[in-house]
Amino acid sequence: MDYLPMFAKLEGRPVLLVGGGEVALRKARLLLAAGARLTLVSPELEPEFSEFAGRFTHLAERFTPAHLAGQILVVAATDSLEVNALVYQSANQLGLFVNVVDDPKRSSFIFPSIIDRSPLMVAVSSGGKAPV
DSSP: OOSOOOOOOOTTOEEEEEOOSHHHHHHHHHHHHTTOEEEEEOSOOOGGGGGGTTSEEEEOSOOOGGGGTTOSEEEEOOSOHHHHHHHHHHHHHTTOEEEETTOGGGOSSOOOEEEEETTEEEEEOOTTSSOO
């Protein structure tokens, strides 16, 4: 087994999301729905992020390892291989769970496919081998 399936209670817990594009928007929706106290690091954000105004902290700057302080979970969702690699290396050195979107080799956790029919939730994963 490459990954241990688990559900994490993120309500009020600090989570860092690096990136401001479409993929980051999808991850932000999931993390905010789970109640994470989300900090988003990106020089720019897709306009659709405005639907979550006031529900996350936006740092309009490039990622630095200092952004990891106090976080419990990290997601890198940028279109820059260099930035994603830096996020992974920095989070890994601190022992933080990190997901680099579309890069299971640089992820200590992955997002499964989710079917949410609350209170029933089903999550399915191929371990990153067949993400669709």
